[in-house]
Amino acid sequence: MAGLTLRDVRKSYGATQVMHGVDLDIEDGEFVVFVGPSGCGKSTLLRMIAGLEDISGGSVAIGDREVNEVAASKRGVAMVFQTYALYPHMTVYKNMAFGLRQAKTAEAEIDRRVKDAADILQITDYLDRSPRNLSGGQRQRVAIGRAIVRDPQVFLFDEPLSNLDAALRVQTRLEIARLHERLKTTMIYVTHDQVEAMTLADKIVVLRDGRIEQVGSPIELYERPANAFVAQFIGSPKMNFFSKADLSGDLAPLLGRAMADSEQVGMRPEHMMVTDAANAAVQGRLELVENLGEYALVHLVTPNGTEFIAKTEKPPVEDKGSLLGFTIKPDLIHAFDKTSGLRL
Numbered sequence: 138m139a140g141l142t143l144r145d146v147r148k149s150y151g152a153t154q155v156m157h158g159v160d161l162d163i164e165d166g167e168f169v170v171f172v173g174p175s176g177c178g179k180s181t182l183l184r185m186i187a188g189l190e191d192i193s194g195g196s197v198a199i200g201d202r203e204v205n206e207v208a209a210s211k212r213g214v215a216m217v218f219q220t221y222a223l224y225p226h227m228t229v230y231k232n233m234a235f236g237l238r239q240a241k242t243a244e245a246e247i248d249r250r251v252k253d254a255a256d257i258l259q260i261t262d263y264l265d266r267s268p269r270n271l272s273g274g275q276r277q278r279v280a281i282g283r284a285i286v287r288d289p290q291v292f293l294f295d296e297p298l299s300n301l302d303a304a305l306r307v308q309t310r311l312e313i314a315r316l317h318e319r320l321k322t323t324m325i326y327v328t329h330d331q332v333e334a335m336t337l338a339d340k341i342v343v344l345r346d347g348r349i350e351q352v353g354s355p356i357e358l359y360e361r362p363a364n365a366f367v368a369q370f371i372g373s374p375k376m377n378f379f380s381k382a383d384l385s386g387d388l389a390p391l392l393g394r395a396m397a398d399s400e401q402v403g404m405r406p407e408h409m410m411v412t413d414a415a416n417a418a419v420q421g422r423l424e425l426v427e428n429l430g431e432y433a434l435v436h437l438v439t440p441n442g443t444e445f446i447a448k449t450e451k452p453p454v455e456d457k458g459s460l461l462g463f464t465i466k467p468d469l470i471h472a473f474d475k476t477s478g479l480r481l
Contacts, residue, residue, distance in 0.1 A: 180296070223268040
């Protein structure tokens with residue numbers, strides 16, 4: 138096992154720079170998730186760590202060894218891709234053993250590693266099957282098993298659940314979490330799904346436009362986002378933002394000061410509480426209710442025209458078009474600069 142150190146890592150395609158001086162420390166045994174919108178650079182950064190993309194500048198070290206010029210096969214990493222990339226003419230056993238045979242590993246050692254990995258992933262009964270006779274979730278477990286048998290220092294996952302249906306995504310996500318708990322190996326996982334990031338990670342790295350916006354534990358990013366981008370990206374539904382003109386009440390008691398015209402406040406849908414007009418921090422006209430059984434998502438629009446969502450225990454009894462008022466606890470309100478987006 139090993140940690141990773143990235144220092145001023147940059148990537149350019151011709152004159153276009155796509156990664157802008159990334160600095161990051163990943164501890165030995167950590168489960169780190171790279172998350173961000175499409176095009177933010179998360180997969181590019183993962184491929185640079187793997188050795189599948191050249192580094193234009195800076196340094197990548199695995200353990201205490203810089204690997205900028207080290208071939209991908211010599212870096213001690215194993216990668217699991219979005220596509221399973223299994224050989225259709227080989228059995229599950231032969232798929233898992235293929236890389237070890239290419240490396241001329243002894244057959245007894247290959248057999249031990251394949252069977253150990255199959256036991257960990259509960260696919261022992263499938264070893265003699267061909268990939269076409271497996272479900273999507275089983276094929277992804279075979280792909281993970283192929284990585285496990287290499288006994289890498291670092292596992293790299295590039296959106297491994299994207300091709301699975303909703304139920305299999307949840308099941309396989311739990312299997313990956315259990316795998317990390319069992320192996321204690323450093324894992325780096327790329328996803329655009331912030332739910333996967335929140336449930337799997339020891340540490341989340343939020344990326345935007347080739348730069349790191351914030352690094353921290355899931356609860357740190359949820360409770361104290363560094364800027365408006367992170368605040369809206371982490372959490373589902375996303376955080377609501379209001380300018381001074383949206384507010385129906387004085388926020389001074391909540392903020393501990395008067396609100397400036399140059400700032401905006403954030404309120405998470407799950408923290409907003411229905412109240413009467415006299416005590417409301419914000420009011421909205423009822424537009425739509427999504428009744429999800431255990432809770433309801435209430436869609437509203439302020440008189441100023443700003444759309445927002447409140448998450449309530451029960452659907453409102455008021456008719457569509459009614460004006461509803463909401464307040465929030467002082468320690469659950471967030472303030473950001475309108476121009477820079479930085480937390481105040």
